[in-house]
Amino acid sequence: MNLDPKIPDGPLEKKWTTAKANYKLVNPANRRKYSVIVVGSGLAGGGAAAALGEQGYNVKCFCFQDSPRRAHSIAAQGGINAAKNYQNDGDSVYRLFYDTIKGGDYRSREGNVYRLAEVSTSIIDQCVAQGVPFAREYGGMLDNRSFGGAQVSRTFYARGQTGQQLLLGVYQSLSRQIGLGQVKMYNRHEMLDVVLVNGVAKGIITRNMVNGKIERWAADAVVIASGGYSTVFFLSTNAAGTNVSAAWRAHKRGAGFANPCFTQIHPTCIPQEGEHQSKLTLMSESLRNDGRVWAPKKKEDCGKNPKDIPEEDRDYFLERKYPSFGNLAPRDISSRAAKEVCDEGRGVGPVVAGERRGVYLDFRDAIQRLGRKTIEARYGNLFDMYENITGENAYERPMRIYPAPHYTMGGLWVDYNLMTSITGLFAAGEANFSDHGANRLGASALMQGLADGFFVLPYTLGNYLGSIPPGEAGKIDINDPAFADAENAVKESVGKLVSIKGKTSPRSLHTALGKIMWNKVGMARSKESLTSAIDEIRALRERFWNDVLIPGGGDELNIELERAGRVADHLEFAELLCFDALDRNESCGGHFRVEHQTEDGEAVRHDDQYANVSVWEFTGVGNKPKKHVEPLNFENIKLAVRSYK
Amino acid sequence: MSEKSLNLNLRVWRQKNADAPGKFVTYKLDNISPDSSFLEMLDLLNEQLIDSGEEPVAFDHDCREGICGSCSLTINGIPHGKGRMMTTCQLHMRSFENGETITIEPFRAQPFPVIRDLVVNREPFDKIMQAGGFIDQRIGSAQDANALPISKETADKAMDAAACIGCGACVAACPNASAMLFTGAKMSQLNLLPQGQPERYKRAINMVDAMDANGFGNCTNIGECEAACPKGISLDFIAMMNRDYAVAKVKRFFSGAA
Numbered sequence: 001m002n003l004d005p006k007i008p009d010g011p012l013e014k015k016w017t018t019a020k021a022n023y024k025l026v027n028p029a030n031r032r033k034y035s036v037i038v039v040g041s042g043l044a045g046g047g048a049a050a051a052l053g054e055q056g057y058n059v060k061c062f063c064f065q066d067s068p069r070r071a072h073s074i075a076a077q078g079g080i081n082a083a084k085n086y087q088n089d090g091d092s093v094y095r096l097f098y099d100t101i102k103g104g105d106y107r108s109r110e111g112n113v114y115r116l117a118e119v120s121t122s123i124i125d126q127c128v129a130q131g132v133p134f135a136r137e138y139g140g141m142l143d144n145r146s147f148g149g150a151q152v153s154r155t156f157y158a159r160g161q162t163g164q165q166l167l168l169g170v171y172q173s174l175s176r177q178i179g180l181g182q183v184k185m186y187n188r189h190e191m192l193d194v195v196l197v198n199g200v201a202k203g204i205i206t207r208n209m210v211n212g213k214i215e216r217w218a219a220d221a222v223v224i225a226s227g228g229y230s231t232v233f234f235l236s237t238n239a240a241g242t243n244v245s246a247a248w249r250a251h252k253r254g255a256g257f258a259n260p261c262f263t264q265i266h267p268t269c270i271p272q273e274g275e276h277q278s279k280l281t282l283m284s285e286s287l288r289n290d291g292r293v294w295a296p297k298k299k300e301d302c303g304k305n306p307k308d309i310p311e312e313d314r315d316y317f318l319e320r321k322y323p324s325f326g327n328l329a330p331r332d333i334s335s336r337a338a339k340e341v342c343d344e345g346r347g348v349g350p351v352v353a354g355e356r357r358g359v360y361l362d363f364r365d366a367i368q369r370l371g372r373k374t375i376e377a378r379y380g381n382l383f384d385m386y387e388n389i390t391g392e393n394a395y396e397r398p399m400r401i402y403p404a405p406h407y408t409m410g411g412l413w414v415d416y417n418l419m420t421s422i423t424g425l426f427a428a429g430e431a432n433f434s435d436h437g438a439n440r441l442g443a444s445a446l447m448q449g450l451a452d453g454f455f456v457l458p459y460t461l462g463n464y465l466g467s468i469p470p471g472e473a474g475k476i477d478i479n480d481p482a483f484a485d486a487e488n489a490v491k492e493s494v495g496k497l498v499s500i501k502g503k504t505s506p507r508s509l510h511t512a513l514g515k516i517m518w519n520k521v522g523m524a525r526s527k528e529s530l531t532s533a534i535d536e537i538r539a540l541r542e543r544f545w546n547d548v549l550i551p552g553g554g555d556e557l558n559i560e561l562e563r564a565g566r567v568a569d570h571l572e573f574a575e576l577l578c579f580d581a582l583d584r585n586e587s588c589g590g591h592f593r594v595e596h597q598t599e600d601g602e603a604v605r606h607d608d609q610y611a612n613v614s615v616w617e618f619t620g621v622g623n624k625p626k627k628h629v630e631p632l633n634f635e636n637i638k639l640a641v642r643s644y645k
Numbered sequence: 646m647s648e649k650s651l652n653l654n655l656r657v658w659r660q661k662n663a664d665a666p667g668k669f670v671t672y673k674l675d676n677i678s679p680d681s682s683f684l685e686m687l688d689l690l691n692e693q694l695i696d697s698g699e700e701p702v703a704f705d706h707d708c709r710e711g712i713c714g715s716c717s718l719t720i721n722g723i724p725h726g727k728g729r730m731m732t733t734c735q736l737h738m739r740s741f742e743n744g745e746t747i748t749i750e751p752f753r754a755q756p757f758p759v760i761r762d763l764v765v766n767r768e769p770f771d772k773i774m775q776a777g778g779f780i781d782q783r784i785g786s787a788q789d790a791n792a793l794p795i796s797k798e799t800a801d802k803a804m805d806a807a808a809c810i811g812c813g814a815c816v817a818a819c820p821n822a823s824a825m826l827f828t829g830a831k832m833s834q835l836n837l838l839p840q841g842q843p844e845r846y847k848r849a850i851n852m853v854d855a856m857d858a859n860g861f862g863n864c865t866n867i868g869e870c871e872a873a874c875p876k877g878i879s880l881d882f883i884a885m886m887n888r889d890y891a892v893a894k895v896k897r898f899f900s901g902a903a
Contacts, residue, residue, distance in 0.1 A: 051784045066705060066764075067771050069811055070713045086791060122785065129787035131780045131835050133804040140794025158804060164712055165807060172779035179775035187768065210760055239708040273680045276689055279709045350680075388731070391680060391739050454784050505695045507688065551700040556662065557761040559703050560695065 001256050001617050003630045006415040007111035012636055013093075016115045019416070023459055024466025031056035033473040034465045037204055037219040039191045039246050041068030043170055043446060044429025045225030047453020048461070050173035053182035055458060057465070058474070060217060061174070062189045062206060064241060064562075069171040072227055072239040073429075073449055076163025077284060078147060079155035080446040082120040087144050091152040093117045098637060099150050100444060104409070104437020105589035105603075106611065106639045107259070109632060111416055112434045119455040120447050124156055126454060132169040134158050147442040155443045160284070160381060166446055170453070189215075190562065191246045192490045194222060194253045194425060197482045201425035205483075205490045209562060212555035214491055216483045218476035220468055221424050221461055224250055225453070228408035228430035230263065232570045232577065233522065234514020236405035237269060237282040243566035244573045247412050247431050251576075255420040256413035256615040256628065258433035260573070261581035264440055264590045265523050266406035267334040270389050271349050271358035280404035281389060283382050285442070288327045290366040290375065291399065293318045293334070295341045295348060295359045302348050302356055306398050317341055317359075321601075332439070332523075332590060335403035336601070339523050342402075349400045353515070362398035403523060407445060409436040409590065410580070413615045413630070417460035418452060421615075426461060428452035433613070438589025494554045497564050502547030506564040509544050513570060516540065521578055526594045530582040534575055538622065541571040572621055579616070579625055586610045607639050651677040651738055654746040655690060657702055660759050663766075667759065669748070679739035683726065684709060684716060686738055687749075704763040711735045711875065714810035717817075718763055719750040724814035724873045732812060732875040752817035756824070756860040767813050769859035770827060776855035777848040778831045780840050799837055806834040808876040815870035815878075821862030826870040828856050829882035836889055846893035853890050 008015040008022075026034060034057050038049040041063040049061040063071060083096040096117035101108060124142070128134065134156050135143040144153040158165035177183040188209040195203040195216070203218040226246035230236035251257045268287055269280045294316045296302050301309050317337055319326045329337070338359045341347060349358035367375050372395060376383070383394045390400070412420050412427035414434055420427050429449040436444065465473070477483075520533035544567065550560045587596040587603035588610070596604040613630040652675040660667030674690050681689075684706050691701035707715040716733040720726035728736045741747065749763065757765040807830075815826035832852050835841035841848070864883055871880050 047784075054784055065707060065713075065715060066767060067811070069771075070707055070715050072708065072713070074713050075708045075710060084790070122787070124790045125787035126784060128790040128793070129780070129782045129840060131803075131838050131840050133800050133807050133834065133838070134790075135804075136795055136797045136800040138797050140796050141791050158807075161712060161808070164810070165804075168807065172774065173782075173784065175771065175774040176779040176781065178771075185771075187771075239713060241707045274678050276678075276681060276685055276692075278682075278685050278688055281710050388735060388737065389682075391737070458784070505692055507692060549695055551695055551698065557703055557764065559691075560701055 001421050001615065001628050003256065003413065003421065003615055003628055004415065005109060005111070005630060006417060007109065008416065012110065012114045015111050016118055020459055023463035026462055026466050028056055030470045030473070032058060033470055034058065034468070035060070035219040035474050036221050036223065036461065037217055038062070038223045038225060039204065040071065040225035040227060040429070040431070041174065042071035042073035042225060042227060042429060043166060043449030044431070044453040045223065046071065046167070046170040046174045047450055048223055048225065048428060048457040049183050050170060050177050051454055051458040052461065053177035055462070056182070059177070059183040060186065060219065061183055062186045062191055064188065064190045064209065066187055068174055068185060068187070069168060071167060072242050073167045073446065074164045075239060076446055077160045077282070079145060079157035079162045079443040080123070080166060081147070081154050081443045082124045082156060082447065083117055083154060084121050084124060086142060087153045089152045091154050095152065096120060096154065100435065100441060101437070101637050102642065103439055103441040105439050105605065105642060106437065106607070106634070107262070107588060107632070108435055108437035110634060110636055115456070116435050116448060116451050119451045122455055123447065123450045127166060127169050130169050130173060132158065132165050150441070163446060166450065191226070192249065192565070193486045194250050194422070195483050195486045196253055196422065197476065197480055200423045202476045203478065203483060205486050207490070207494065210557050212553070212558065214487055214494070216478040216487055218478045218483070220465055220473055220476070221426065223426045223428060223457065223461070224412060224431050225428040226431050228411065229573065230405040230408055232513070232574050233405040233517045234510050235272060235277065235280050235518070237266060237280055240278060243569065245566050245569045247427070248569045248573045250412060250420065250422070250425060252618050253422065254618070255422045255425060256617060257410070257576060258413035258613050258615045259410035259438070259580065260577040260616070261584055261591045262409035262438045262589060263405060264407040264409065265332070265335045265403045267331050267338065267403045268361070268401050269404035270386060271400050271402035272352050273350055273390070275352060281385070282404070282406060283386065283401070285331070287361060287379060287382060290378065291327065291361040291363050292316055292365060293327050293338070293359055293361055295346045297346070299345045302346060306348070306360060315346070332592065332603070336523050336592060338401070338403055358400035358402045360398035361401045363394065364398065367395065407440055409433065409438060409440055413613070417463065418456055419460070419464065424464065426457065428457055438591055494561065497548065497568070498550050498552070498554050498561060500545065500548050500550070502549050504543070504547045504549055506548055506550065506560055506567050509540065509548060510563070510567045510570070512540055513537065513567070513574060517574055521581060524592050524594050525581050527582065530578050534578045537571060537574050537578065544568060544571055576616055576625055580614055583614060583627060584610055605641070611639065649679065649743065651679060651741060651743045653677060653741065656746060656748040658750045659702070659762055662761055663758055677738055679737070681738050682709070682734060683720070683736040683738065684734050702763060703761045706734060709734045712810060714812040717752045717765060717767070717812055719752055719817060721748050724752060724817040725875055730875055730877050732810070752813050754813070754816045754822035756822060757813060757816065769861070770811055770813065770824070772859050773824065773828055773852055773855045774831065777844070777851035778835070780835060781844060782840070793839060795839060803834045803837045805879065806830045806837065806882050809878050810876055812875065814873040814875060816861065818869040818873035819862065820867065820869070821865060823864045823870070824856050824861035825864040825883045825886065826874065826878055826880070828852050829886035830878045832889065833882040833885045836885070845889060846896055849886065849889040849893040850897070853886070
């Protein structure tokens with residue numbers, strides 16, 4: 001596996017300029033001869049499709065939803081970072097770069113992250129020009145707020161729905177290109193395989209989700225922008241349809257998968273209410289500015305009305321364990337502390353699978369101190385949302401919160417040009433691994449999606465296409481045996497799934513996988529938990545292939561077949577995640593190995609062994625994957641311990 | 646947390662595909678937690694159907710937090726059900742009674758044909774957007790974002806329009822299957838902003854024409870759309886669209902292009 005990161009030489013701030021100056025170009029008159037396939041229509045995929053269409057390439061874009069406007073980027077609430085320094089508070093490209101590297105616990109590439117910070121300012125310009133209604137000050141200038149992990153106000157936002165507004169901006173650019181005929185959009189199509197001709201990505205196989213038709217599509221290059229894999233935990237803050245399938249199937253064709261164990265768990269989510277819950281809802285972390293986190297000291301108090309638990313029987317565990325940070329302890333620390341309390345049997349809320357999973361986030365003191373009006377003004381919409389979901393009034397009764405999987409930093413390995421280890425196959429947005437290291441900072445996911453889609457791929461993909469002579473462009477034959485083989489394999493696997501006719505629904509198997517992953521590979525991992533998780537995943541996978549029940553056939557709209565295909569991929573991918581977590585003998589960012597912590601429970605990194613990227617090569621289902629290593633060279637930033645005390 | 650569980654009778658629209666005839670089928674579903682969401686209740690119905698060897702009910706859904714606009718059910722005759730300012734996925738079972746019969750249909754509108762069961766085709770919305778729901782602006786060529794001050798009032802108003810999630814409840818609620826609330830919101834967001842001025846009138850004509858061409862009806866000022874809208878999009882945006890369209894037509898007439 002070739003893992004040359006292809007980072008341009010020269011000083012940090014010159015790398016992207018140098019790269020752009022050296023990239024090959026395709027003559028505008030020749031661009032229509034070239035074709036590109038984009039899988040996914042979120043900020044990264046939709047942005048790339050629109051930008052490449054605008055440049056004159058023939059683009060085909062595929063999404064599984066009924067419209068590109070539904071991609072999961074839409075759900076992001078908080079905002080998007082950019083080093084504009086409009087607040088005159090000392091921000092700069094370098095500072096955003098530094099914060100991102102440090103926030104990622106020193107596990108990302110300097111070159112990529114610097115470029116991200118560099119293009120962040122253009123993203124805001126672009127979004128405003130295309131009509132994104134960002135929040136403004138009375139003077140007409142753009143407003144900013146501050147966000148976790150930064151000492152400056154660099155976050156741009158559009159009420160509590162920044163992701164929606166940015167995605168709609170992308171969708172509008174994409175719609176323009178679709179209307180012009182530069183992009184062909186295929187809704188309700190799921191990518192089921194990548195086609196390699198002589199080892200180079202030249203197309204994909206899809207299933208039309210309305211009529212079940214399996215189809216071949218050829219192109220000069222393929223972009224995977226299919227998002228992250230948090231749904232491997234079943235319950236997460238992600239949309240129900242998000243999945244690992246496109247990335248996983250690319251991996252099975254030879255694309256390296258990097259750092260799958262880097263997953264982010266968000267501390268302030270609404271807890272699970274019952275066994276049959278389908279997703280967890282995130283509430284803004286800002287609530288911890290005024291709410292106090294506690295759990296009962298005594299187990300027997302857990303079922304009581306919190307009002308009846310006297311002050312001396314309450315354990316404000318974050319304030320107790322982390323006196324200086326208190327309720328504002330970082331995400332990973334807060335999440336783990338809540339889990340520990342619940343594991344001790346001191347959780348609150350409904351009993352789910354024999355355990356109460358929740359801790360209180362109490363505004364009583366804040367309401368006494370500031371008045372209900374102030375709290376309403378600050379968090380009114382969040383309290384309303386909480387009441388709508390739980391039926392409880394958080395002004396009267398403390399909120400219940402619990403951590404939930406939220407984002408995945410790992411993904412398909414890519415070089416500086418966002419090309420995977422397969423020539424001609426690119427990966428963008430959350431689907432790649434490149435920019436967030438072991439932990440992502442708030443308001444940086446939208447930034448990366450748009451950077452990749454609008455500002456990086458249009459150059460790097462053009463460079464790749466420029467290496468294909470115009471005479472060979474668009475000359476891929478879908479009758480090539482490689483397409484036939486891939487199509488047959490897909491048909492076989494769909495046929496196999498519908499013919500099992502066992503007894504267990506795909507959803508209940510997904511739930512079972514989620515339980516294994518959450519309990520053994522969630523917030524705290526150990527050699528023991530990971531080893532047993534691998535055994536359990538293998539057993540569950542076997543059960544899946546013997547006992548899954550999919551009513552109906554493959555040639556119709558079949559929601560259970562769609563789900564089963566995704567669960568099948570998760571069942572293979574989950575094992576890789578465990579192997580990676582087992583192999584990384586350190587704690588860093590979202591990856592916490594209980595063997596590697598200080599006496600106070602803080603993460604202990606081992607930079608001497610693991611200041612690198614673990615890239616995994618597929619060796620067959622059920623086989624141990626082969627590990628490759630890309631060393632990380634820190635030329636500008638000195639590695640340091642993140643301290644929270 | 647609510648304690649009592651619900652036993653329900655569900656009258657669900659079943660339709661094998663776009664060409665097949667559809668009908669209501671009634672299912673009994675017991676022991677539903679009042680804290681579960683409407684879609685989680687349907688998940689449980691599907692688990693029950695799968696267990697008994699029947700085909701599950703197909704419905705669109707994704708984010709399950711009211712922002713993606715995928716979910717699209719008409720519940721007891723009301724698009725997204727009786728909750729004010731919320732989508733089906735935000736509706737919770739505690740607003741139903743034990744023993745209640747709930748009628749669940751797809752969004753009904755001629756331009757949104759049923760694909761299967763509760764799934765409809767809303768691509769005509771995409772077509773309206775492709776006709777003019779954008780600003781012609783080359784990616785990467787923008788000036789500095791703060792070079793163009795926009796008053797807070799204008800930005801807020803544009804944001805009110807931009808909050809539309811494109812679910813189609815407005816069309817399903819309208820007796821004329823009109824898409825004017827959707828189109829009005831999308832057009833007004835851009836026509837309110839200075840960036841949208843150069844193409845303001847061209848946009849008005851192109852989007853309205855696309856709306857008509859895709860089979861949506863006209864507006865007769867009933868207001869059901871606003872009442873059904875999970876994001877509370879105001880009828881004012883229809884008025885704004887009508888004004889822009891009228892001005893566009895007059896301009897076109899005097900320029901001799903009519």
